[in-house]
Amino acid sequence: xxxxxxxxxxxxxxxxxxxxxxxxxxxxxxxxxxxxxxxxxxxxxxxxxxxxxxxxxxxxxxxxxxxxxxxxxxxxxxxxxxxxxxxxxxxxxxxxxxxxxxxxxxxxxxxxxxxxxxxxxxxxxxxxxxxxxxxxxxxxxxxxxxxxxxxxxxxxxxxxxxxxxxxxxxxxxxxxxxxxxxxxxxxxxxxxxxxxxxxxxxxxxxxxxxxxxxxxxxxxxxxxxxxxxxxxxxxxx
Numbered sequence: 001x002x003x004x005x006x007x008x009x010x011x012x013x014x015x016x017x018x019x020x021x022x023x024x025x026x027x028x029x030x031x032x033x034x035x036x037x038x039x040x041x042x043x044x045x046x047x048x049x050x051x052x053x054x055x056x057x058x059x060x061x062x063x064x065x066x067x068x069x070x071x072x073x074x075x076x077x078x079x080x081x082x083x084x085x086x087x088x089x090x091x092x093x094x095x096x097x098x099x100x101x102x103x104x105x106x107x108x109x110x111x112x113x114x115x116x117x118x119x120x121x122x123x124x125x126x127x128x129x130x131x132x133x134x135x136x137x138x139x140x141x142x143x144x145x146x147x148x149x150x151x152x153x154x155x156x157x158x159x160x161x162x163x164x165x166x167x168x169x170x171x172x173x174x175x176x177x178x179x180x181x182x183x184x185x186x187x188x189x190x191x192x193x194x195x196x197x198x199x200x201x202x203x204x205x206x207x208x209x210x211x212x213x214x215x216x217x218x219x220x221x222x223x224x225x226x227x228x229x230x231x232x233x234x235x236x237x
Contacts, residue, residue, distance in 0.1 A: 088124050
């Protein structure tokens, strides 16, 4: 497998993504992977490699330009990212443009997935009219960042949330559903009973954040749901 870091720019900010491809000389569907509020870390790099092992070209974007953040630093970066008008979309779009130029990428078969904050990023790309076949979120925030566009959404949308997630109250789920219905999107919203936030991250429990917790069952089931959608839109197995 080929793995490497890739530097790129977004409006003067140097960002460093992570690319993985198991067959770099063969054209294949490409997946943009958007990280949690914690930033680029081993969890995201591992997910990127898993996608490459399954036959996809996968690129983990960098929203911050810095890594190794403390919890308080990550929260500050997340607030800045979601508060500056259009910043989340701009940085996600820069990463997607880069991914489309990398060898082995089929530009007609693209998806974006994200974890926590990354699910918001995937949705923002879909709202912005990015050439995606689908957008997938694992325990995504559903509040829209400042400056979020209200364009039609062509991508199929799959969001998967724990019903005990303190960061995604029922009113946010209802607002998301209303938007999807208004725009006539092909969409799904799955709730995992008894599951909290960050259910895909095996390292989350050590932080002892109320309402956050790893769930092996939800982790496995949500990954399989994503792969089923990929098979549907890309014709892969």
